[in-house]
Amino acid sequence: MTPLPPLAWESEAQRRRYAAGLAAVEERLAAVAAAAGGVVAAAAGATLSAGGKRLRPLLTLLCARRDRPLPDEVLAAAAAVELLHMATLVHDDVLDHAVLRRGRPTVAAEHGPQTAVSVGNFLLASAFSTLARVGDAAAVSLLSATAVALSEGEVLQRAAAHDAGLSFSEYERRCERKTADLFATACRLGASLSGNPAAAAPLAEFGRLLGLAFQVFDDILDVEGDEALTGKQAGTDVRDGTITLPLIFALEERPGLRARLSTPRPDRAAVAEVLAAVAATGALRRARAVAMGYIEAAQARLAACPDTVERDLLAQVALQVVRRYS
Amino acid sequence: MTPLPPLAWESEAQRRRYAAGLAAVEERLAAVAAAAGGVVAAAAGATLSAGGKRLRPLLTLLCARRDRPLPDEVLAAAAAVELLHMATLVHDDVLDHAVLRRGRPTVAAEHGPQTAVSVGNFLLASAFSTLARVGDAAAVSLLSATAVALSEGEVLQRAAAHDAGLSFSEYERRCERKTADLFATACRLGASLSGNPAAAAPLAEFGRLLGLAFQVFDDILDVEGDEALTGKQAGTDVRDGTITLPLIFALEERPGLRARLSTPRPDRAAVAEVLAAVAATGALRRARAVAMGYIEAAQARLAACPDTVERDLLAQVALQVVRRYS
Numbered sequence: 302m303t304p305l306p307p308l309a310w311e312s313e314a315q316r317r318r319y320a321a322g323l324a325a326v327e328e329r330l331a332a333v334a335a336a337a338g339g340v341v342a343a344a345a346g347a348t349l350s351a352g353g354k355r356l357r358p359l360l361t362l363l364c365a366r367r368d369r370p371l372p373d374e375v376l377a378a379a380a381a382v383e384l385l386h387m388a389t390l391v392h393d394d395v396l397d398h399a400v401l402r403r404g405r406p407t408v409a410a411e412h413g414p415q416t417a418v419s420v421g422n423f424l425l426a427s428a429f430s431t432l433a434r435v436g437d438a439a440a441v442s443l444l445s446a447t448a449v450a451l452s453e454g455e456v457l458q459r460a461a462a463h464d465a466g467l468s469f470s471e472y473e474r475r476c477e478r479k480t481a482d483l484f485a486t487a488c489r490l491g492a493s494l495s496g497n498p499a500a501a502a503p504l505a506e507f508g509r510l511l512g513l514a515f516q517v518f519d520d521i522l523d524v525e526g527d528e529a530l531t532g533k534q535a536g537t538d539v540r541d542g543t544i545t546l547p548l549i550f551a552l553e554e555r556p557g558l559r560a561r562l563s564t565p566r567p568d569r570a571a572v573a574e575v576l577a578a579v580a581a582t583g584a585l586r587r588a589r590a591v592a593m594g595y596i597e598a599a600q601a602r603l604a605a606c607p608d609t610v611e612r613d614l615l616a617q618v619a620l621q622v623v624r625r626y627s
Numbered sequence: 628m629t630p631l632p633p634l635a636w637e638s639e640a641q642r643r644r645y646a647a648g649l650a651a652v653e654e655r656l657a658a659v660a661a662a663a664g665g666v667v668a669a670a671a672g673a674t675l676s677a678g679g680k681r682l683r684p685l686l687t688l689l690c691a692r693r694d695r696p697l698p699d700e701v702l703a704a705a706a707a708v709e710l711l712h713m714a715t716l717v718h719d720d721v722l723d724h725a726v727l728r729r730g731r732p733t734v735a736a737e738h739g740p741q742t743a744v745s746v747g748n749f750l751l752a753s754a755f756s757t758l759a760r761v762g763d764a765a766a767v768s769l770l771s772a773t774a775v776a777l778s779e780g781e782v783l784q785r786a787a788a789h790d791a792g793l794s795f796s797e798y799e800r801r802c803e804r805k806t807a808d809l810f811a812t813a814c815r816l817g818a819s820l821s822g823n824p825a826a827a828a829p830l831a832e833f834g835r836l837l838g839l840a841f842q843v844f845d846d847i848l849d850v851e852g853d854e855a856l857t858g859k860q861a862g863t864d865v866r867d868g869t870i871t872l873p874l875i876f877a878l879e880e881r882p883g884l885r886a887r888l889s890t891p892r893p894d895r896a897a898v899a900e901v902l903a904a905v906a907a908t909g910a911l912r913r914a915r916a917v918a919m920g921y922i923e924a925a926q927a928r929l930a931a932c933p934d935t936v937e938r939d940l941l942a943q944v945a946l947q948v949v950r951r952y953s
Contacts (some may be wrong), residue, residue, distance in 0.1 A: 331668030338779050340786040395739045415722045418744060418782040429755050433768040441767050442759040451665050455745040460666040466893030497643065595631065617915065 306359070308617045309346050312428040315614075319605070322362040322371045322379070323355060329380040333427045344408045345427075346418045348387055351403045356618075357382045357487040360511075363611045363618065364491025364504045371495070374435045378490035382483060384428035385448055389455075391421035402475035440490055447486040453540060454478030463542035465552060465559040472546055476516040477509065484512030492610075503605045507615065520545035524579050536572040550584035596623055632685070632944045641940075648697045648705070649677035659753045670734045670746045673751075674713055679728045682944075683708045683813040688819025688838075689937045689944065690830045697821070700761045708809060710754035711774055715781075717747040723863070736774040765817055770771035773812040779801040780804030788869035791878060791885040798872055802842040803835065810838030818936075829931045833941065836925035841948050843918040850905050851937060862898040872917060876910035922949055 305323065310316040334346035358379035365375045393399070394407035395417045408419035425448065434446050457475045461467055483596065488508030492501040526535020538545050542565060552558055561567070561575055572610045579585070599619050603612045631649065636642040660672035684705035692703045715775030719725070720733035721743045727733065731817050735743035751774065758770050782800045787793055816829040850873045852861020864871050868891060878884055887893070887901050905911070929938045 304829070337775075340899060341779050341782045344782075365764070388748075392744050396744060414783070417720050418722060419778045422714075422747075422751065423775060423778035423782070425751060426771050426778055430768060430771035430775055433764055436764040438759055438762040442756060445752050445756035445759050449663075449749060449756055452745045452749035454666050455666045456742055457664060457669075459739070459741050459745070478750055495850070528841055548779070611867050626934050627705050 306358045306621050309325050319362055323359060324374050326358045328378045329376060330383060337423060340412065340416060341420060341423050344412050345423060348391055348408055350403050355383060357386055357483060360484065360487040360508060361491040363614050364488045365495035366497045366609045367611045368608040368609050374494040377431055377435050378440060378494050381428045381444060382487040384431060386483060388421045388424035389451060391417055391424060395542055396436060402514060429449055432611035441493060443486055443489065447482050450478040450482045458543055461544065463563050463565055464544060465562040466547060467544040469549060472549060477511050477543060480516040481509045481512030485509040497609055499608050500606050507599045509594045509618055511622060514592045514595035517546050517588055521547055521585055521588050524567055526576065536576050539572045539575045540567060546588045547584045550587045551579040551582045554582040583596055632947050634940055647815045648702065649685060651702050652684045652705045655702060655708060655931050663749060666738065666742060667746060667749055670738050670742060671749055674717055674734055677731050679739030683712055683809060686813045686834060687817040689940050690814045691821035692823045692935045692936045701817055701819040702819050703757055704766065707754045707758040707770060708813040710750050710757060712809060713845055714747045714750035715777060717743055717750060750885050766820060769812055769815065773808050776804040776808045784869055787870065789889050789891055790827055790870060791888040793870040793875060795875060798875060802839050806842040807835045811835040822836060823935055826936050829928045833925045833928040836921045837948060839947055840918045840921035843872050844925050847873055847911055847914050848901055850911060851903065860886060862902050863902045865898045866893060873905055876913045877905040877908045881910040938948045
């Protein structure tokens, strides 16, 4: 069971509504895995039950009309966005040769890369089968466009590896595809599938901005490298040559870093040196300011929403994203 | 441009109808790749333009009502099934470390495994975005169920590697998921999206049986190993421990082969020895008889179809599948 984040609820009924909603999403995720055959069920089930923040499904639920019960369509969409997210994690772990995720062995480590690619495909296909059952062609179109963007974002990132000349706008474009589009889709589906079309556009924009902030904070953490907090090894971006916002800012202050970032396969010591050099500049502070700017812009979007929207809870979730990362 | 297979057309108009249909499908495939960013467009475009038989899209077109023009929905479905098929090929090449496919470098060889996994995901997501535009939720449900089955079939195959005790029915179940379900979907979508619901079930069954035959012939070829015909290295199944129908039959005659097939990572000489031993039994003849049985059953299904169906052309395509492999 995924615990709700600590939010200031208006009422116990409100808390129960979203606790029950997330529990129903968990059940759907478990059912997807259980419907599969032996190894797929085991691998997908372990991946899904390993938990995670379930931030994207929570956004979908919170973007549904607050003055009506949560409809089945919204629960299905919430499960679908999480399945798409999990698919990317399983594939990422194959390609990064990652052994652990959230303290458990990755599918790739436990079942081999072949099975992990297939399990990722299973989760991706299950996202569509879960959403298709809703019978809303526009929703499926949106999810598929998001999945297309996700894969493009991954390719953009790899194509730009070790390109120390990456601009801020190129970075932002990649973050949109890799992360923010799925946040936007999670929010938009909550609104549109609960009969709140007027809220769909502002909530999608809220999600996009929140997703951008989320990605920038993630990239900051990879430099600051508190592994206890992130569960990931610090410096993976530097090691992989992924040029992120902190690195872009650090390069402005210290152009001498360029040569180091352009070198493929730096060793541990070289990575640590780059991280220390970046931290010694104003780059992390500036990156944090950019992320906070996205958060503020996201909050401003909520003001444009009708009062059928959980504006207060969504604003709180946006602050949670900040709090986790600062 | 993909040439039509050499069929005995009723008329030049009939030939032109399907030539134009396949050309329209090619345009859609090219448009999918072109809509993507730089590396994705290049990699996906190269994959799609490398051609192949386009057997699945042809089936979709041939399963549309013959007494009406080919509707846009059918062209979209034909492109979607090919995109799903291509996605599996791109992923397979990553996992098999394949360097060439159809005489061209694979995406994995040219752009690295990371990019290839993402390009496969792009093609998979594009299959759904292409079909979702049709606005038929049942069609999307069917395609997603097929994609789920495909990934399950791949996992089943890997989980059963080197399991020399694999039964015929387990083998058949795997072939359904890996191959035949997509053939069935290609056919069913042609019927249902052209307003021929009465033909959907028999044509889906025709497709399923044709797909089973296709897979058995493919597995026979991997033992016979005419690389000039297949474009693939012979003996890959034996090398990977994939127990196929010829091996199941050979094991019945020569149980002594079991130990060899159960050994992981056989060397070249060991693979060649197994292939020779299998060919010396009646296994290939028996496997061919099973495949022919599927073809005959598929043909029988056509008889159950209304005369709005291209029964004669579909029967010819079924024979092409045989001819290519015997």
